Amino acid sequence: MESWRRNPFVFWVTSLPPTLWLLFFFLVPLGIIWVISFGEKRGVIDIEITWVLDNYWRAFDPLYLEIFWKSLWMAFATTAICLIVAFPVAFSITFAPPRIKPLLLLLIILPFWTNLLIRTYALIAVLRTKGMVNFGLEWLWDQGNWLLTLVGLGDLQLLGAAFDPLQLLYNNTAVVVGLVYVHLPFMVLPLYAALDRMDRSFIEASLDLGAGHFRTFLTIVVPLAKAGIISGIIITFIPALGSFLTPDLLGGTDSQIIANVIERQFKNANDWPFGAALSFILMYITFIALTLRAFLARGSSAMEAG
């Protein structure tokens, strides 16, 4: 690493174009949204920047607080389910023979590289009333009825008069299932990275000294893999909180979360100042989560060092 003064020409040539691009096509757009968030709507497209905080106060209206609460709750639920599922998956990969590790990792990552929209669409095709899951259930229902008829109980209609397909789409459960489906690899990868780095002799020692697997997990594995767990939680939570497509396509009318409200302000409702304020609140929550991660990660690395 050398001081930029030693070769100013190369420094400016390499640093100026990307910095200007970032400034004009990223920071300036964000700045515009930030300014708009202090504006007031006048007419259909006119926005007057009056530097009022009304748009932020409006976000604390019970209606929008409820939506924020729902967004946080759904992101929490997604993160929790991902964490519970990802731990055994990451364990399986960590302790697999080195030869097949890359293959197992690839199997987990590959769906993640498929277009998000296509994955969501694929999930709709599987979960809809005439989709694969209900089709499978109907088949089981038919077999059950056939068995009942075989033993002479067919007239009693024990399984109901007709197969009633499950409503698996367009509700909050569908959104959480969709979010887990999309974000699971985000959780598996950091957990795997942390577990793979861990010194296994600690686990062996704990087991040798008589602790059970569960106790070893709680008192040895979790503290050692803390940094990976925190990373996994944060990088699952942030995109889940800001997700737009999954609640939009899989959710019903009451499962719209914060990103859907933002989208509505910029498209149908045409209230840009309020949408801008909501965007910045979402961004601030993201920054708080990232700071928390940096703070917790520092704590855990200090603990490891000490």
Next chain:
Amino acid sequence: MGLFNGGKRAIQIGPLEYNKRLSFRLIFFVTLVFLYTPILTLIAFSFNDSRRNIVWRGFTLKYYEKAMDNDSLIQAFTNSMTIALISTIVSVILGAMVAIALWRFRFPGKASLEGAMALPIVIPEICMGVAMLAFFSRVGYPTNMPWPLNLGAITVAHISFSFPFAAMIIRARLANFNREQEEAAKDLGANEWETYRDVVIPYMRPGLLAGGLLAFTLSLDDFVITFFTAGPETVTFPVKVYSMVRFSVTPEINAASTVLIVITIALTVIATLMQNRAKP
């Protein structure tokens, strides 16, 4: 002793062999089923000779033909490919530049630049989407330009979120560069430009390829940011699929999606292989 125990020990599961435990295997298997059933079903039923998409009625390619005959779908696909290509080239150039600047120099404001470069990676897509919408409506990007100039707004937005990712990958590659090679080139009389052309850039090549492929897939994948920057005339493939999905689930979407899945997965596998080779 060993002789007698040998057979038994082979079946026994060691305390650390979590991967061999039935419960772990089951969870892993169920996870894979959960991850792959929707995608594989989608691919399988793009070849199914039935509109209802549930029962297998024989192999057909007619939905691929239908998708090929759908002019607006082909237009959207061409748009996506064009945007991805331009965005990739610019992202790799900008990414390589900033990677070199951050790797080579100490300068005031370096931490701020690094922080700003991380922003497009961490902020929610929806925020970036609405920012781009507000930006291009304020700037007044002309909407009635001839193809491909009308794709300019989307391409600019794609470059903004792709090049920091490309920079990250290229910088990781540069971190392992032995600067003595550069000094040797200069000692042997090469000037700054010749050193970069003949020594540094050839070393960066695997990183440039991996970064480029990542930028390409990111651009092809993006829906949310494009959704806010696209006009009625400038529809990309994901935006087109989105409007089709809103109406119904049809085998044509399956066919079109399968094509995109194959393209992205092929590119990703290539990128992964490149990146593995890029590691020392």
